Amino acid sequence: MSAPKKVVLAYSGGLDTSIILKWLEIEYGCEVVTFTADLGQGEELEPARKKAELLGVKPENIHIEDLREEFVRDFVFPMFRANAQYEGLYLLGTSIARPLISKRLVELAAEHDADAVAHGATGKGNDQVRFELAAYALNPEIKVIAPWREWDLSSRTRLLEFAEAHQIPIAKDKRGEAPFSVDANLLHTSSEGKVLEDPAQPAPDYVYQRTVNPEDAPDTPEFIEITYEKGDPVALDGNPLTPAEMLTALNELGGKHGIGRLDLVEGRFVGMKSRGIYETPGGTIMLEAHRGIESITLDRGAAHLKDELMPKYAELIYNGFWFSPEREMLQALIDKSQEHVTGTVRLKLYKGMVQTVGRWSDHSLYSEEHVTFEDDAGAYDQKDAAGFIKINALRLKLLAARDRRVK
Structure with missing residues (x-):
């Protein structure tokens, strides 16, 4: 890959992405644009602006955006219409945030005439896949830089040494090992x-x-x-x-x-x-x-079909295929079911x-008249069930008869 001239970096303001910012400038000699998304993480994000300025990023190249409404409206809510759970349990909180961040990275790259985007996901996890699949789906010509797959800063000690060598501020609690990520x-x-x-x-x-x-x-x-x-x-x-x-x-x-x-x-x-x-x-x-x-x-048929399709839909989101045609096809079906x-x-x-x-609900399909244990005033003729059962039992009776015959 030829060296990019300008890169849009997904920037949290933390130590790792600050190191990435400086590394990009040194490794590629490129201009860096930072993008920090407020997705409701509960942190004050203005310090990210000051940190980027401290590291030499031009004020016009620093973007901090409140995307909470877009995040919930256009990503979380559509996913919840599907009752999506990965492996039957996980509500995909990290997975669903990545396509929106990638979308804005690609849009900002176009606005700044940048030829690459960069992220801080490691080479062991799912996020690298999610960021990059989304970016390529939105701009097939975009270059994606993943420093964790390229640099030799393979330990916390090496990262801290790099930070100190390049005057990147290190919080006191960052000098020891974080208890968890x-x-x-x-x-x-x-x-x-x-x-x-x-x-x-x-x-x-x-x-x-x-x-x-x-x-x-x-x-x-x-x-x-x-x-x-x-x-x-x-x-x-x-x-x-x-x-x-x-x-x-x-x-x-x-x-x-x-x-x-x-x-x-x-x-x-x-x-x-x-x-x-x-x-x-x-x-x-x-x-x-x-x-x-x-x-x-x-309706029962619609509900059961949704439940059959849900694991596939959830897996697509987990694996980073939010912008794939198959996810969009499933979304159209799911949204139709929600009318x-x-x-x-x-x-x-x-x-x-x-x-x-x-x-x-005024749209309810529940009929107390039909399910009551009291007099249903002719709403349901219980004798109808006999024919229904006989028709459904026919193939089972034929199977049983065949099995007896060939024993």
């Missing part, structure tokens, strides 16, 4: 590595950052109501909220009640297994609520648990 956004917090690497050992209490220990959660249940329109939550206890406001409010509620903790050993796309501690309080509430409203508004997923769900929050306790 954290990735956070409005949907979740992910913790991996170091003290969490032995899957036989319970995660220390200090790993959890968004949720109280369920045993320490309030002793009194809390009841909330979430209103849906076409598969997306739009109001909490009758109060209209934007997508980011909704997830923020549910995070607060879920965190208070210890909801959304997950200790998972997952199969990475690159081939190895890894152990992660995930906290997805608001997302866990949303998943339960969405299934609650679907239970009365979605009547409108109504309200009542939920009980209590000591790590979220449970649907009521649901109602």
